[in-house]
Amino acid sequence: MKLFAKTCLCLSVLSAAVPALAAPAAPAASAASASVAPAVARVAVGKLERLTLTPSKFVEARPVEVWVPDDYAAKVRAGKRFQVLYMHDGQMLFDPSTTWNKTAWHVHETLARLNREGKVEDTIIVSVFNIAQNRYFEYFPEKFLDEMTAEARAAFVRDGLKHAPEADDYLRFLVQELKPAIDAKYATRTDAAGTFVMGSSMGGLISVYAMSEYPQVFGGAAGLSTHWPGTGKHNAALPLAAYNYLQHKLPPPQGHKLYQDHGGVGLDALYAPYQTFVDQIVRDKGYTDAHYLSKVYPADDHNEKAWAARLEVPLVFLLGK
16 A cells, blocks of 8 residues: 655665665655545645546656646736746644644745735646655656766665665656646646756755756756755765755756755755755856745754745745746
């Protein structure tokens, strides 16, 4: 039975072959399964719809929900087309009554308010659920492994991921299957300038990876509390692999925006030294303030309450007018 993940926790236990990368044991998953999906979240603003998708060639089935604002139908009749924000860990976004920890991002409420205030363009949200057992090997950027030594790579796959990496297949699902379905069903902007991706923790990693692998598809990416250490403890091998990948593959700033942040409490207390290096790599690639924003929230922990509280910042940066 496939369980949906407690999304804010990062997983892995690495073997003695790579002792610096040892991490806490994986948390227990929530009670919902892929075959018995959780109830559709309730929203007081806008409309939320769970899609019925054809079976994927790339990933196991999981719920996908789409949020549209209250004025979506009227604006579509007037010829409006909407930006699209793809978000990972979709079961944590809208309704705290349906989440494992009874907290949520409330992303729809923040986005609707910002639109009313004229701070962001019209946007719909595509909420892609995770599957607990698959989350780590789907969200860990697969080509980071190419930047590791053969011994470290084998140890991490065996004892950290505990599975062959599947991030590239997850992105193929988003780009080759889900996005065409969304563009066919909704009045979307199909260009990269109107297509964005966002997540937290491991979801932040896969968001940066998505824009780097598919710069012609995603014009912007946001990672809140991006999990650059790759595991639950300080280490060099995984961050160095990420840095080398970014030096090769981060797309040019023209036509792209990148947002990063982290807190200073709990798991986020690990992140400052790694994010500093990422910031420098991004700047060295030519990203100016118009294309890159990196923020620090020293009092914030690694959870949905913290991400919800600062969500306005990345939304305005990526989706703003």
